[in-house]
Amino acid sequence: MLSKANDLFNQILxxxxxxxGLRSKDFIVLTxxxxxxxxxxxxxxxxxxxxxxxMVSVVDGLERHGLVQRARNPDDRRKYAxxxxxxxxxxxxHKLGPAMLNALDTFLEPFTPEERxxxxxxxxxxxxxxxxxxxxxxxxxxxxG
Numbered sequence: 001m002l003s004k005a006n007d008l009f010n011q012i013l014x015x016x017x018x019x020x021g022l023r024s025k026d027f028i029v030l031t032x033x034x035x036x037x038x039x040x041x042x043x044x045x046x047x048x049x050x051x052x053x054x055m056v057s058v059v060d061g062l063e064r065h066g067l068v069q070r071a072r073n074p075d076d077r078r079k080y081a082x083x084x085x086x087x088x089x090x091x092x093x094h095k096l097g098p099a100m101l102n103a104l105d106t107f108l109e110p111f112t113p114e115e116r117x118x119x120x121x122x123x124x125x126x127x128x129x130x131x132x133x134x135x136x137x138x139x140x141x142x143x144x145g
Contacts, residue, residue, distance in 0.1 A: 009107050016103035020095060021065065025050060025058050027100065030067060030084065030092050038083035040073065067091060 013024045028048055033039060039047075045055040059082055062068040067088035070080040084092070108116050 009103075012103045012107050013100070016099040017096065020091065020099075022096075023058075025054070026062055026067075027096060029055075029058050029062065029082075030088060030096065033068065033082060033084050034089065034092055038071065038081035040079050040081060044082065062088070 010024055013027065017024060017027050028050075029044055032044055032048060041055050041059055042052065044050070044059075045052050050058065059068060059070075063070065066085055068082050069085050070082055073079040073081045108119070111119060
């Protein structure tokens, strides 16, 4: 059921960002850069489960749209850090953000406000409130391993 819910949300998100000439992966990358600052393509790919070849395509497309720019990483001149342009920030905050909220509203439409709150709490716990023994992805590794 989680997989089906994920597929449904991805369809809704794709429809929400399509009028801007974007795909859901584009939105994910833009929001990741906005929240965590400029990053390498490898960091973005790793942290969001996007294969490296697809990430190159995503960043190239965003760069063509003038939404991101590559700049030399000051810590390693061989690498680039991908950052938002002012156009990327404006699109994200003024158009994509509201479109995402509408997509989320559409996705959660069957729920009452109380159920939405519970659903968010349950998702948070599933993702973030793991004990080290569970070996959650991105979380602490179990001891002795």
